[in-house]
Amino acid sequence: MIKTKYFVYARKSSESEDRQVESISSQIDVLKKIAEDRKLEVVDILTEAKSAKAPGRPVFNKMLERIGNGEADGIICWKTDRLFRNPVDFGTISWMLQKSIIKHIQCSDRSYYPEDNVLLMSVEQGMANQFIRDLSKNTQRGLKAKAERGWYPAQPPLGYLHNPLKRKGEKEMMKDPARFEMTRKIFDWMLSGTYLPSQVIDKAAKELGLTNRFNRSVGRATIYQILRNPFYYGYYEYPKGSGNWIKGKHEPMITKVEYDRIQKLLAKNENPKPESKVFSFTGLIRCGECGAMITAEDKVKNQKNGNVHNYTYYSCTKRKKEDCSQKTVEVKILEEQIVDYLRTITIPEEFIQFAIDVIENDVESDNKKNKDFIETHKTELSNLSKKFNKLMELKLGDLISEEEFISKRSEYKNRELELKLIIDEFEKSNNNIVTNVKELLKFGSVAATAFQNATVEEKRIILSSIGSNLLIKDRKLEIQFEKPLSLLKDISSSVKGKRVKKGRVEPAQVSIKKGTYSDKHTINPLVLREQDSNLQPFG
Numbered sequence: 001m002i003k004t005k006y007f008v009y010a011r012k013s014s015e016s017e018d019r020q021v022e023s024i025s026s027q028i029d030v031l032k033k034i035a036e037d038r039k040l041e042v043v044d045i046l047t048e049a050k051s052a053k054a055p056g057r058p059v060f061n062k063m064l065e066r067i068g069n070g071e072a073d074g075i076i077c078w079k080t081d082r083l084f085r086n087p088v089d090f091g092t093i094s095w096m097l098q099k100s101i102i103k104h105i106q107c108s109d110r111s112y113y114p115e116d117n118v119l120l121m122s123v124e125q126g127m128a129n130q131f132i133r134d135l136s137k138n139t140q141r142g143l144k145a146k147a148e149r150g151w152y153p154a155q156p157p158l159g160y161l162h163n164p165l166k167r168k169g170e171k172e173m174m175k176d177p178a179r180f181e182m183t184r185k186i187f188d189w190m191l192s193g194t195y196l197p198s199q200v201i202d203k204a205a206k207e208l209g210l211t212n213r214f215n216r217s218v219g220r221a222t223i224y225q226i227l228r229n230p231f232y233y234g235y236y237e238y239p240k241g242s243g244n245w246i247k248g249k250h251e252p253m254i255t256k257v258e259y260d261r262i263q264k265l266l267a268k269n270e271n272p273k274p275e276s277k278v279f280s281f282t283g284l285i286r287c288g289e290c291g292a293m294i295t296a297e298d299k300v301k302n303q304k305n306g307n308v309h310n311y312t313y314y315s316c317t318k319r320k321k322e323d324c325s326q327k328t329v330e331v332k333i334l335e336e337q338i339v340d341y342l343r344t345i346t347i348p349e350e351f352i353q354f355a356i357d358v359i360e361n362d363v364e365s366d367n368k369k370n371k372d373f374i375e376t377h378k379t380e381l382s383n384l385s386k387k388f389n390k391l392m393e394l395k396l397g398d399l400i401s402e403e404e405f406i407s408k409r410s411e412y413k414n415r416e417l418e419l420k421l422i423i424d425e426f427e428k429s430n431n432n433i434v435t436n437v438k439e440l441l442k443f444g445s446v447a448a449t450a451f452q453n454a455t456v457e458e459k460r461i462i463l464s465s466i467g468s469n470l471l472i473k474d475r476k477l478e479i480q481f482e483k484p485l486s487l488l489k490d491i492s493s494s495v496k497g498k499r500v501k502k503g504r505v506e507p508a509q510v511s512i513k514k515g516t517y518s519d520k521h522t523i524n525p526l527v528l529r530e531q532d533s534n535l536q537p538f539g
Helices: 024-038 058-068 087-098 118-148 180-191 197-208 220-227 256-270 331-343 349-396 402-452 456-466 485-495 517-521
Strands: 005-011 041-048 074-076 104-106 160-162 173-175 235-237 245-247 294-302 308-316 467-473 476-481 498-501 504-507
Touching (some): 005 024, 024 074, 024 104, 041 058, 308 331, 349 402, 402 456
Parallel strands (some): 074 104
């Protein structure tokens, strides 16, 4: 009698349906013990981490091929659902068993032979397949419910991540502290109108070191997915292609206005027109009369004495209103007006140093208050590390089960991450305030000069960054400063004309009898509290 030879086959799906099943290593231990107790000859141990809900498992298919070649004629597995959960794989196994190509299937709880009634195995296969179908429906139902609650039920796009402290299915989208600001920078560069998408992604990689969540470089094809993704302004479509748009609860990275502008820029880039010259302000300013974009052109004037003069003029394209009455304006006049705007946010040097001193003292005071809080959490973090080391000792000594080890390790890891986030937030928050104030005030002190000395590209970036709703009417430019520059303008107007004398603030030529510089300004929330980390200083 020819002795049956066996393959040990252990499988674990990477999907949630099999998380309750023994891990592969545990399955192998049990199956080897079964083989030893029953004196079954094992010719190979095969493992696979892949779902059986659809055909196409490479290790499983190779095993059946080897059985067909006569290398073995038996299988040892945990349960039949390790072998099949779909009708195709079930049919193959069932047929090979009926034809005695497979002579024996040994599971942890029962055996199957060619002469057995196939009804029992069919019932088991039907139950396994129905489980998969029900699971799929329940999963879709859960994803839809999550989407309707305002949380995008898929992998977060670049710049966001799932809250690691939440359970699966309940994870909220949060800002990725390592990539959120870098991704925002991609939108800023695109909004400047100076770069093509391919240039933006190259610039992000070289200057920022931007990578995806797997720490791999971001591909050029991905940049279009980012720039076209409405998720970044706060909305998503679920299911895809359904037309059902949902407002997300995540923090938007850009506004809808910025998103729409980028879509227009992308449309232009996809049908590029040759340009003989790049102008600083085209695509940024609209006509104050008809709302059409402002364009530019160079003109050359040849004088009788042989001198040649080059001029650049900006004018309405008149695409919305052919009889628009607005006249051309020379670039020098336009730039002078921009410089005048920038001078309105210039801060006196003595005030800059004063404001920084006040903020640093304020932060130092807060840091002292937070020191005990931070130290308490650092101590807990240290104790957590000791607990984890003790847990490893218990596992290595086989004093706890694998399930207990995995459960405790997950608990410790989640708490470790939570503590690190808390400590990092408290240590960085006040320092960020100081940094933001310094950058804001620095920008105000050098903006006008920086613009005058800037290149064509730099002038374009500065103008696109300082305000919105840029209009020109009757040869006069109108700029509405955005925060925090509107704040800077308020501060500038409140401190100009004053001087510091022995720690006091005094109007020029006129002394103030009571009230010190700090009395007048440390209580001003405009000065000390309203910051905007999105400001990108120049100069």
